[in-house]
Amino acid sequence: DQQVKQNSPSLSVQEGRISILNCDYTNSMFDYFLWYKKYPAEGPTFLISISSIKDKNEDGRFTVFLNKSAKHLSLHIVPSQPGDSAVYFCAASASGGGADGLTFGKGTHLIIQP
Amino acid sequence: SQTIHQWPATLVQPVGSPLSLECTVEGTSNPNLYWYRQAAGRGLQLLFYSVGIGQISSEVPQNLSASRPQDRQFILSSKKLLLSDSGFYLCAWSPGVGRSDTQYFGPGTRLTVL
Numbered sequence: 001d002q003q004v005k006q007n008s009p010s011l012s013v014q015e016g017r018i019s020i021l022n023c024d025y026t027n028s029m030f031d032y033f034l035w036y037k038k039y040p041a042e043g044p045t046f047l048i049s050i051s052s053i054k055d056k057n058e059d060g061r062f063t064v065f066l067n068k069s070a071k072h073l074s075l076h077i078v079p080s081q082p083g084d085s086a087v088y089f090c091a092a093s094a095s096g097g098g099a100d101g102l103t104f105g106k107g108t109h110l111i112i113q114p
Numbered sequence: 115s116q117t118i119h120q121w122p123a124t125l126v127q128p129v130g131s132p133l134s135l136e137c138t139v140e141g142t143s144n145p146n147l148y149w150y151r152q153a154a155g156r157g158l159q160l161l162f163y164s165v166g167i168g169q170i171s172s173e174v175p176q177n178l179s180a181s182r183p184q185d186r187q188f189i190l191s192s193k194k195l196l197l198s199d200s201g202f203y204l205c206a207w208s209p210g211v212g213r214s215d216t217q218y219f220g221p222g223t224r225l226t227v228l
Contacts, residue, residue: 032215034215034216034217036219041202041222041224042221042222043120043204043206043219043220043221043222044158044204044219045219046216046217046218046219049215049216089157089158091158093215101148101150101160101163101173101217102158102160102215102217103160104157104158104159105157106156106157107157
């Protein structure tokens with residue numbers, strides 16, 4: 001049973017355009033959501049997070065939107081740059097500051113075309 | 115600032131041999147520590163987490179074990195490796211209960227069991 005789903009295994013976007021990565025979840029107890037970026041043979045790097053009390057969080061070129069009623073979140077990257085090419089993981093937590101691990105999606109491979 | 119180290123970076127081991135992967139964190143105290151595995155073409159699966167010295171919780175039944183002999187040291191072990199243990203192993207830390215769910219990952223260890 002996959003509680004965090006990233007239904008697009010890959011996404012190709014032209015440089016300078018907007019990249020939109022989507023994530024759906026099924027567990028209503030999730031209250032904290034994160035996006036990680038991962039290059040091959042490296043550990044994931046934390047990008048941005050959002051708490052369930054908000055519906056938007058912005059950090060530079062990265063914005064995360066949360067729609068709690070639809071159990072859906074998205075990551076927008078504007079403008080997309082070649083260095084953004086990587087695998088992006090959506091993750092969620094129900095611990096509210098506890099010690100449990102994060103539940104990850106399977107990732108979306110973002111390819112930025114020059 | 116905090117840093118997390120993992121070693122070795124890569125490892126090739128025969129089936130039936132023992133395993134010991136080490137993870138250490140610098141620049142923080144009383145972190146929560148985690149071991150994840152990323153199998154080929156799959157997302158990140160939580161294996162173990164620890165909230166303190168000697169305190170280990172396991173998420174999935176498996177051939178592996180974990181130990182935390184010191185506050186900032188986390189070890190992943192096996193007495194006899196299986197082919198299915200191959201994968202990319204990631205250690206992560208978070209600031210601790212009640213503070214933040216954001217986890218920060220190490221560089222990972224690529225394990226190949228032949």
